[in-house]
Amino acid sequence: MATRVERSRKQFGARVRYFRKLRGWDLEGLATRLGKSSSALSRIETGKQNLTMVDIVALAQVLEVPVRALFDEEEQEGEVDGEVRQLRETERGVGLTAERCRTLAITLHACAKELDAALATP
Numbered sequence: 001m002a003t004r005v006e007r008s009r010k011q012f013g014a015r016v017r018y019f020r021k022l023r024g025w026d027l028e029g030l031a032t033r034l035g036k037s038s039s040a041l042s043r044i045e046t047g048k049q050n051l052t053m054v055d056i057v058a059l060a061q062v063l064e065v066p067v068r069a070l071f072d073e074e075e076q077e078g079e080v081d082g083e084v085r086q087l088r089e090t091e092r093g094v095g096l097t098a099e100r101c102r103t104l105a106i107t108l109h110a111c112a113k114e115l116d117a118a119l120a121t122p
Helices: 004-022 027-034 038-045 053-063 077-094 098-120
Strands: none
Touching (some): 004 027, 004 038, 004 053, 027 038, 027 053
16 A cells, blocks of 8 residues: 555656646656656656655746646646647747747746735735
8 A cells, every 4th residue: 555655756746747748748858957867757757756855846947837736736737738728729820839838828827826826815
C-alpha cells in the first residue's frame, strides 16, 4: 500500500507531466530547460524522486505556472484546456502559434488564480 508521501509524489509528478504535455514538450525538452537528464525528469513524473524547494520552484518557473499549481489537485485542467481551445480558434486571425497559445493560456489561468486569491484575502 502506498504511503501518503508516495501518493503525493505521484500526484505532483502527474501535475508536472500534465503541464509539460500542455506545453507540447517531450521529456527531453523539459529536462533540457531544467538542466536535468530525461531519466531524472522521468523519476520526478513517476513519483520516484524527492525534490528540493529549489527544484520545485525551477519546475514552476520553466513551466510558467505558480508553484501551487504543481500541488493543487483541484487545479482546473478543463479551464486551461478551454483557454487553449479558445486561443487556438483565434490563432489564424492574429498569427499565434500553437506553442504561444499554450503559453498564453497557462499564464492567463495562473493570473486568474492569483487574482482570485488576492481578492479573497482581506
